[in-house]
Amino acid sequence: MSASERSGGASVGPDAWEYDVLAAAESGGYGLKGIAFEIFHGEGLVDAFAIPHARFKSLLARIELLYSVENPYHCALHAADVLSASHCLRKALPDVFSAVETLALYLAALGHDAGHFRLNNAFLKNSKHTLAKKYPESVLENFHLGLVFELLEDPDVGIVPFLPATDLARFRALLSALILATDMSKHMGLFKELQRWVGENDGARDGDGDDDDDSRAGAPYDTLNDAIEASDAANDLLRVPHKNGHGGGDIPQISGARDGSNENDHEPWVRPALERASEKDRLVVMQLLLKCADLANVVRPLEIADAWGKRIMEEFYQQGEKELSLGLPLTTFPNRRNFDYVFARHQLGFLVNVVRPLFEVFTRLTSFDAREAVLASAAENGDAWTRRESQNQPGRKEAAGRPSTAPTAISKSPSSSSSTSTSRGAFGALARQNTITMMRAFKQSNLTMLTANAMEMTGLDVALDEVRSTHWSPYDRVRVVNADP
Numbered sequence: 001m002s003a004s005e006r007s008g009g010a011s012v013g014p015d016a017w018e019y020d021v022l023a024a025a026e027s028g029g030y031g032l033k034g035i036a037f038e039i040f041h042g043e044g045l046v047d048a049f050a051i052p053h054a055r056f057k058s059l060l061a062r063i064e065l066l067y068s069v070e071n072p073y074h075c076a077l078h079a080a081d082v083l084s085a086s087h088c089l090r091k092a093l094p095d096v097f098s099a100v101e102t103l104a105l106y107l108a109a110l111g112h113d114a115g116h117f118r119l120n121n122a123f124l125k126n127s128k129h130t131l132a133k134k135y136p137e138s139v140l141e142n143f144h145l146g147l148v149f150e151l152l153e154d155p156d157v158g159i160v161p162f163l164p165a166t167d168l169a170r171f172r173a174l175l176s177a178l179i180l181a182t183d184m185s186k187h188m189g190l191f192k193e194l195q196r197w198v199g200e201n202d203g204a205r206d207g208d209g210d211d212d213d214d215s216r217a218g219a220p221y222d223t224l225n226d227a228i229e230a231s232d233a234a235n236d237l238l239r240v241p242h243k244n245g246h247g248g249g250d251i252p253q254i255s256g257a258r259d260g261s262n263e264n265d266h267e268p269w270v271r272p273a274l275e276r277a278s279e280k281d282r283l284v285v286m287q288l289l290l291k292c293a294d295l296a297n298v299v300r301p302l303e304i305a306d307a308w309g310k311r312i313m314e315e316f317y318q319q320g321e322k323e324l325s326l327g328l329p330l331t332t333f334p335n336r337r338n339f340d341y342v343f344a345r346h347q348l349g350f351l352v353n354v355v356r357p358l359f360e361v362f363t364r365l366t367s368f369d370a371r372e373a374v375l376a377s378a379a380e381n382g383d384a385w386t387r388r389e390s391q392n393q394p395g396r397k398e399a400a401g402r403p404s405t406a407p408t409a410i411s412k413s414p415s416s417s418s419s420t421s422t423s424r425g426a427f428g429a430l431a432r433q434n435t436i437t438m439m440r441a442f443k444q445s446n447l448t449m450l451t452a453n454a455m456e457m458t459g460l461d462v463a464l465d466e467v468r469s470t471h472w473s474p475y476d477r478v479r480v481v482n483a484d485p
């Protein structure tokens with residue numbers, strides 16, 4: 001499939017959930033600099049701080065250079081994608097953030113993986129890397145943050161001199177807190193913070209006749225299983241709030257860019273809650289917004305999710321091979337066997353256990369259109385990966401006499417057997433029901449190494465029955481530690 005046939009890239013702007021930075025880059029050479037300048041300038045952020053355009057473009061060029069072109073996933077286009085998703089999500093919230101807050105958010109999105117070299121925090125700690133000695137906590141995130149600050153203070157391209165002295169301390173604090181929040185070992189703590197805030201504020205409007213069971217949506221989950229259970233029980237997919245105030249019904253087909261209007265398009269408690277939120281709580285919302293943007297590719301339209309998923313798998317494989325060759329603890333996939341099955345299961349596990357619960361809570365704050373677009377993609381992608389997992393189970397493939405796919409390089413044109421163009425249009429109750437069925441099945445099964453690895457959570461011990469049975473790993477148990485999205 002050619003770049004021009006890929007959905008989104010040329011037809012919608014970077015504030016649309018369907019925007020495809022990979023297609024935009026392939027079809028028009030449109031990379032980080034172009035996408036970022038369009039967003040920053042379009043939002044008036046360059047002129048608001050009277051930053052000369054040439055200087056700002058030079059800053060963007062220098063940020064782009066911090067990303068290795070050898071990284072399949074953690075490349076400059078990932079930074080552009082996270083900025084695009086941050087922009088899309090911020091525009092979907094009520095317009096309550098100040099210029100300095102937005103500037104910090106967007107620069108954090110652009111710089112949050114600066115200098116990444118295709119190894120995760122677990123590898124750096126296990127190999128006693130010099131960065132792990134320098135930063136005992138959030139090794140890579142502190143490293144990324146240092147690089148970004150260096151550039152922002154650079155005498156030639158830095159923008160710090162243009163920020164009002166009264167904003168400087170807040171800008172620095174925001175940028176630090178935002179980039180450090182992308183450490184996935186902090187995920188559950190931040191997720192619970194957002195749930196707490198939503199629960200407190202959503203609950204404040206009760207007694208107004210609303211019949212939603214807000215306690216379920218807002219209560220913090222003690223365990224991941226609780227999160228899945230609550231999500232299942234709340235059956236949120238079947239009661240996505242609509243503009244007319246009624247839950248349920250068919251989710252409309254998503255088409256192209258949204259119209260940009262987000263006034264009077266949210267649950268009524270959201271704007272006042274954001275406006276009266278403390279600085280700390282506003283930061284929590286911004287941190288979770290950036291975390292959503294960092295994981296957005298999993299719930300972008302299927303073709304985009306597929307392309308990014310294959311890229312992160314390639315980085316996992318490269319690291320797994322290094323771990324095996326160096327005799328380090330194995331924290332990710334050691335080989336490419338049964339790729340189609342492993343890939344589908346990985347994507348599904350990450351979607352069901354981490355990404356969808358996060359977006360379900362965060363999109364309570366966004367416009368109804370944005371919530372529908374994201375949850376529709378989540379359901380569609382969940383269905384597609386469930387099908388692929390089933391179709392590509394190792395036993396099935398061998399019985400059918402088909403060789404396992406073992407890619408040695410990322411595919412720029414995903415070989416998905418699912419059709420994005422048809423499945424998006426055909427989205428409806430059946431697709432949603434399949435996702436709920438899939439979630440139930442997942443809840444009942446043991447977490448596998450694949451899912452746990454994708455979750456990148458600290459301290460999770462996982463039984464590896466499935467891994468042992470297909471000879472993926474020589475280890476009986478793997479202590480799953482951090483990896484970075």
Ligand SMILES: [Zn+2]
Pocket residue numbers: 078082112113294485
């Ligand atoms: Zn990232």
